[in-house]
Amino acid sequence: MADVSGSEEAQRVFEAIDALTEIADPTERARALGEVLKNLPGRNKKMREARQAAVKELLSREGASYRTVGADLGVGFSTVQDIVRGYSGSGKARPKKSAEPDAE
Numbered sequence: 001m002a003d004v005s006g007s008e009e010a011q012r013v014f015e016a017i018d019a020l021t022e023i024a025d026p027t028e029r030a031r032a033l034g035e036v037l038k039n040l041p042g043r044n045k046k047m048r049e050a051r052q053a054a055v056k057e058l059l060s061r062e063g064a065s066y067r068t069v070g071a072d073l074g075v076g077f078s079t080v081q082d083i084v085r086g087y088s089g090s091g092k093a094r095p096k097k098s099a100e101p102d103a104e
Contacts, residue, residue: 017036018035020032020033021033048086048088051083052083052084052086055069055073055080055083055084058072058086059080059084066080066081066084067080
């Protein structure tokens with residue numbers, strides 16, 4: 001496989017999803033969309049876990065901090081914390097803060 005950047009690969013995924021909505025035959029369109037929707041929950045979990053592993057790998061590098069990793073990814077400090085902790089979705093589902101300070 002050719003060396004493709006992550007954002008290029010992500011764009012190809014989005015284009016493929018968009019193409020599903022343009023399948024001419026409504027039966028085939030509904031089947032294809034249904035298959036994708038049925039498999040998304042499991043794939044979302046795998047993608048969240050893969051992202052978490054990648055962020056942890058970035059944090060293991062010398063000199064890396066939550067802030068520098070966040071800046072590299074274009075997200076905030078708290079988003080990096082959430083990824084590392086395995087949180088997803090809105091902040092409403094997060095556990096209450098504990099008395100222990102967060103590492104940076």
